[in-house]
Amino acid sequence: xxxxxxxxxxxxxxxxxxxxxxxxxxxxxxxxxxxxxxxxxxxxxxxxxxxxxxxxxxxxxxxxxxxxxxxxxxxxxxxxxxxxxxxxxxxxxxxxxxxxxxxxxxxxxxxxxxxxxxxxxxxxxxxxxxxxxxxxxxxxxxxxxxxxxxxxxx
Numbered sequence: 001x002x003x004x005x006x007x008x009x010x011x012x013x014x015x016x017x018x019x020x021x022x023x024x025x026x027x028x029x030x031x032x033x034x035x036x037x038x039x040x041x042x043x044x045x046x047x048x049x050x051x052x053x054x055x056x057x058x059x060x061x062x063x064x065x066x067x068x069x070x071x072x073x074x075x076x077x078x079x080x081x082x083x084x085x086x087x088x089x090x091x092x093x094x095x096x097x098x099x100x101x102x103x104x105x106x107x108x109x110x111x112x113x114x115x116x117x118x119x120x121x122x123x124x125x126x127x128x129x130x131x132x133x134x135x136x137x138x139x140x141x142x143x144x145x146x147x148x149x150x151x152x153x154x
Contacts, residue, residue, distance in 0.1 A: 002045075003041055003044055003045035003048060004045055006041050007038060007041040007042055007045060010034055010037055010038045010041060011038055013034060014031065014034045014035060014038060017030060017031045017034060018031060
């Protein structure tokens with residue numbers, strides 16, 4: 001009899017004993033013993049299922065791993081043939097990257113130089129604006145003084 005059927009039979013008997021305990025019969029010791037046997041049966045069933053599962057799957061997994069190994073070895077073989085081409089491509093890429101780094105540095109230097117020129121022009125413009133605002137105050141004072149004189153002269 002499979003362990004799962006034994007578990008269900010023990011569980012059914014356990015339920016009956018629980019009902020008897022609730023009615024008033026003293027079957028607590030037998031009830032605890034049956035619950036312990038239920039737990040043991042479940043654990044043994046799990047162990048047995050795990051063992052069968054390992055045996056069934058083991059062969060399938062070994063064949064799949066062998067297939068993956070064959071694919072990987074084929075890839076390594078084909079890549080080893082293409083290695084000189086890959087090295088040439090890598091060399092040309094490195095050469096182009098170095099060339100672009102130099103051009104990029106030159107462009108950054110030009111941008112920095114233009115930024116310095118812009119900052120100098122802004123500083124010069126700020127000074128001119130400050131001078132213009134300062135002279136505007138003087139002009140306004142002269143205009144106000146002239147208007148005061150004209151007002152009193154009339």
